[in-house]
Amino acid sequence: MPTPSSISRSEPVIAVIGGGPAGFFAAVTAKEAQPSCRVTIFEKSSRVLGKVKISGGGRCNITHDSPDPRELAAHYPRGHRELIGPFTRFGAPAAAAWFTDRGVPLRTYPDGCLFPVSNDSQTVIDCLTGEARRLDVTVRTRAEVTSVVATDAGFALTLASGATARADRVLIATGGRAVAGPLHGGYALAASCGHAITPLVPSLFTFKVDDDLLQGLAGIVVDPVRVRGVGHRGLAVQDGPLLITHWGVSGPAILQLSAWGARHFHDCGYRFLVAVDWLPQFDQHGQDEALADLATANKSKQLKAFGPWKLTRRLWVRLVERAGLNPDQRWGDLGPRQRAALSAVLKGTQLAVSGQAAFKEEFVTCGGVPLKEVDLRTMQSRLTPGLHFAGEVLDIDGVTGGFNFQSCWTTGWLAGVALTGTGSEDV
Ligand SMILES: Cc1cc2nc3c(=O)[nH]c(=O)nc-3n(C[C@H](O)[C@H](O)[C@H](O)COP(=O)(O)OP(=O)(O)OC[C@H]3O[C@@H](n4cnc5c(N)ncnc54)[C@H](O)[C@@H]3O)c2cc1C
Structure with missing residues (x-):
């Protein structure tokens, strides 16, 4: 099993599993933190950021006007205690500034919800995919990851196509989905790395x-x-x-x-x-x-x-x-x-x-990777060093109002910084 210190710091190879908002935010953050790292997003469907497209009735309620980390965290039935620290490091104002600085001006509505001024979720997609392109993040669609195995040399990934890939660090950002039956998708990957999965049920x-x-x-x-x-x-x-x-x-x-x-x-x-x-x-x-x-x-x-x-x-x-x-x-x-x-x-x-x-x-999933099994400063697994989590695959969900995307930006950012191994353990 790799330890963070055994991983090459000069040009780490990072695999991001899941091309949703959490995966993209982490990938872009990692490349910005360390341009020499090689980041690949593996997305199982034919297009990335599918939920962003349909979010907020096609307008994307990107976050909420809630600058106080405690007040923000209070909107999460799962995560209200644990998210205070992460929101202190990268909260709603930081997320709003991130998008504004990258050409997505936002409007705050009287109920506190923030939407792009364009009122079009495509603006958010264009921003995230544009940043990924600019920073040379590789995006592979129709690339479902079916297994992740920790090895002496990092991680070995297997895709549904049978292809394999190697990575120094892996982020599981496969989103949520509460369906009956055996564990599926990212939950199964997390479980194969030793994680318990808090039972999945729909919320909202x-x-x-x-x-x-x-x-x-x-x-x-x-x-x-x-x-x-x-x-x-x-x-x-x-x-x-x-x-x-x-x-x-x-x-x-x-x-x-x-x-x-x-x-x-x-x-x-x-x-x-x-x-x-x-x-x-x-x-x-x-x-x-x-x-x-x-x-x-x-x-x-x-x-x-x-x-x-x-x-x-x-x-x-x-x-x-x-x-x-x-x-x-x-x-x-x-x-x-x-x-x-x-x-x-x-x-x-x-x-x-x-x-x-x-x-x-607009269901979100209650349940997922338990937060006690994750270091919330780095989103790194406490069980498998080098493995990180972000977004809805975690046992985090918020009420409506932009809170679910906010937890993606926050956990994606923390994971992105830590994935590069550039002193991220101190984040
Ligand atoms: C209709 C609707 C509207 C919403 N509107 C809002 C809103 O306005 N504001 C808000 O805050 N929240 C909203 N939400 C909630 C929000 O969309 C989710 O919480 C958020 O998308 C979760 O992001 P994520 O990156 O964790 O996962 P996802 O967005 O689900 O992305 C995960 C990606 O991983 C891929 N994937 C899964 N398994 C694998 C695998 N094994 N290999 C490779 N790829 C894989 C999936 O195909 C998917 O593209 C809405 C949800 C819905 C359904």
């Missing part, structure tokens, strides 16, 4: 809900709501917009809950109860008072006359019915028990989730 999904309450209401957005998984203790509540869809519920609040609860929800077969607080601006007492005030001010009006607190009338009527009340009833006729029933529904409508569905096909 919408909830299928078949409930009369939502029938015919698709398209309605309630902002904000507070959602929580009923009976999933230890799972934080999530605040944000909720979108009613044709098949259930979606929107940032739901996606965040899906990410933080990815493993819980998988383990219960995606059958669980979610409670929606439609008026999180009130605590229970405040809401009771507000309902009493509303009843006093609108005595002669029917409940169905208007939707209070920005709730659309159609949704409001459904909530009234869910509370067992008649929408034709007048506010002034509501007794304390009826008000309490309405209040209970507004504070915690329970919806039975019966499955999950992709959010614009």
